[in-house]
Amino acid sequence: xxxxxxxxxxxxxxxxxxxxxxxxxxxxxxxxxxxxxxxxxxxxxxxxxxxxxxxxxxxxxxxxxxxxxxxxxxxxxxxxxxxxxxxxxxxxxxxxxxxxxxxxxxxxxxxxxxxxxxxxxxxxxxxxxxxxxxxxxxxxxxxxxxx
Amino acid sequence: xxxxxxxxxxxxxxxxxxxxxxxxxxxxxxxxxxxxxxxxxxxxxxxxxxxxxxxxxxxxxxxxxxxxxxxxxxxxxxxxxxxxxxxxxxxxxxxxxxxxxxxxxxxxxxxxxxxxxxxxxxxxxxxxxxxxxxxxxxxxxxxxxxxxxx
Numbered sequence: 001x002x003x004x005x006x007x008x009x010x011x012x013x014x015x016x017x018x019x020x021x022x023x024x025x026x027x028x029x030x031x032x033x034x035x036x037x038x039x040x041x042x043x044x045x046x047x048x049x050x051x052x053x054x055x056x057x058x059x060x061x062x063x064x065x066x067x068x069x070x071x072x073x074x075x076x077x078x079x080x081x082x083x084x085x086x087x088x089x090x091x092x093x094x095x096x097x098x099x100x101x102x103x104x105x106x107x108x109x110x111x112x113x114x115x116x117x118x119x120x121x122x123x124x125x126x127x128x129x130x131x132x133x134x135x136x137x138x139x140x141x142x143x144x145x146x147x
Numbered sequence: 148x149x150x151x152x153x154x155x156x157x158x159x160x161x162x163x164x165x166x167x168x169x170x171x172x173x174x175x176x177x178x179x180x181x182x183x184x185x186x187x188x189x190x191x192x193x194x195x196x197x198x199x200x201x202x203x204x205x206x207x208x209x210x211x212x213x214x215x216x217x218x219x220x221x222x223x224x225x226x227x228x229x230x231x232x233x234x235x236x237x238x239x240x241x242x243x244x245x246x247x248x249x250x251x252x253x254x255x256x257x258x259x260x261x262x263x264x265x266x267x268x269x270x271x272x273x274x275x276x277x278x279x280x281x282x283x284x285x286x287x288x289x290x291x292x293x294x295x296x297x
Contacts (some may be wrong), residue, residue, distance in 0.1 A: 002200065002203055002204040002207070003203055003204060003207040004207070005173070005178075005204065005207075006177075006178070006203070006204030006205065006206070006207030006208045006209040006211070007207040007208065009174050009177065009182070009208055010170070010207065010209060010212045010215075011211035011212075011213075011214055011215055011218065012169055012170040012173065013166070013167055013170035013171075013184075013208070013212060013215075013257075014212040014214065014215020015166055015215045015219065016164065016165070016166030016168075016170060017163065017212075018163070018215055018219045018227050019159055019162055019166060019219075020148065020156075020161075020163020020164055020166075020167070021153070021159060021163065022160075022163065023216065023228040023229055024153065024227070024228060024229035024230060025229065025230065025231050026151035026153050026230040027153045029286060030153045030284040031287065032283050032285070033286045033287075034283055035291050036290055037150070037152060037153070038273075039154070039155050040155060040157075040286050041153070041156050041159075042160070044157050044160035044161045044164060045165060046163070046260060047164060048160070048163070048164025048165040048167070048168060049164040049168040049171070049261040049265075050163070050168065050260075050265050051165075051166075051168065052164075052165050052168025052169055053171045053172060053187035053261055053265035054265040054284060055172070056175070056176075057171075057172065057175060057265055057266060058208070058284070059172075060172060060175045060176045061287070063176075066176060066177055066179030066180075067176060067196060068177045068178055069177075069178050069200070069201070069272065070176075071179060072152050072180075073179055074179075074180075074181060075151070075181065075253075075268070075270075077253070077270065078269075080270060082272055083251050083253070084253060084273060084274055085247045085273065085274075085277050087247075087249065087250070087251030087252020087274075088248065088252040088259070088275075088277035088278040088281070089248070089252075089277050089278065089280075089281045090247060090248030090252070091243050091245055091252055091255060091278045091281075092248070092277065092278035092279065092280065092284075092285065093244050093248070093281040093282075094240070094241045094244025094246075094247075095241075095245055095256075095281075095282045095285075096281065096282040096284070096285025096286045097237060097238075097240065097241035097244070098197075098238050098245065099241075100245065101184075101245060101249075101255050101256040101257075102185045102188060102245065102249060102255050102256075102257070103183040103184040103212065103255070103256065103257050105198075105242070105245070106188065106212050106213065107212045107213070107215050107216060108216065108229060108231070109213060110213055110216050110217055110229060111216055111226065111229060113229065113231035114194060114233055115231035115232045115233055115235065115241075116231055118236075118238040119239065119241060119245075121239075121247035122238070122239040122240070122242030122243045123187065123242035123243070124192065124248060125164070125242075125243060126243040126244065126245065126246025126247035126250070127185060127188060127189050127194060127246035127247070127249065127250050128189075128194050128250075129247055130248070130249070130250020130251045131189055131194045131195055133250070133251065134250060139217045140267075142278070
């Protein structure tokens with residue numbers, strides 16, 4: 001059941017990326033090119049996604065529990081720290097170079113463009129290194145906070 | 148850096164965005180989790196260890212993502228249009244930065260940009276403004292300062 005519903009959710013997400021044009025890095029790069037060939041489509045994707053999610057989350061999170069798991073598990077971390085801002089800044093540089101973020105890159109993988117085949121494995125390596133780095137940095141930042 | 152012209156597609160993009168939102172709501176309704184793709188990939192590949200019942204659906208979700216362009220091909224009869232840079236070293240660097248940055252920043256366009264903003268999370272708002280700003284700046288430098296195709 002979990003596998004079926006997980007697959008369906010992923011398929012809807014991927015179709016959303018395809019329909020919205022976000023599986024094409026050229027559309028991302030043109031969105032980011034304010035001074036050149038600006039294509040505002042990405043803002044419409046974000047708007048459509050955020051509005052539906054905003055409404056849907058309110059309905060779903062009013063429930064006691066999700067359908068297929070015991071409880072909701074949403075991020076509870078508060079506070080703006082250097083890792084959040086630094087990570088997002090690094091992410092934005094890569095996004096601006098390649099025109100891919102993780103969802104579109106994975107969705108575009110079966111299209112087998114050479115650039116995608118170079119991007120995705122490197123992204124997974126970067127993800128792995130980043131997860132490791134966060135784990136190593138965690139005790140350090142607790143120390144700084146005096147906890 | 149391909150300088151491909153693209154057409155502004157407000158309705159298709161709004162509709163596709165709506166589907167992305169629907170998927171995020173499905174993931175919350177079924178599994179009670181945020182539909183952030185970087186976190187999804189990290190857990191699906193057990194870079195972040197999760198128990199099996201919290202793992203299998205994530206693998207299935209990624210399989211669903213991969214199935215999407217194939218489904219689109221079956222329905223429309225034409226492959227998804229895209230222009231991807233052929234500069235492979237540059238694309239690999241971009242991938243490294245995107246992966247590393249989303250791990251360090253605890254999210255990407257989907258986790259912060261869609262789910263986080265919909266939850267009115269101040270952290271996500273800061274992350275989105277930051278990666279938008281650095282994305283704008285990067286494209287400006289590559290296309291207008293360095294100029295031409297890399």
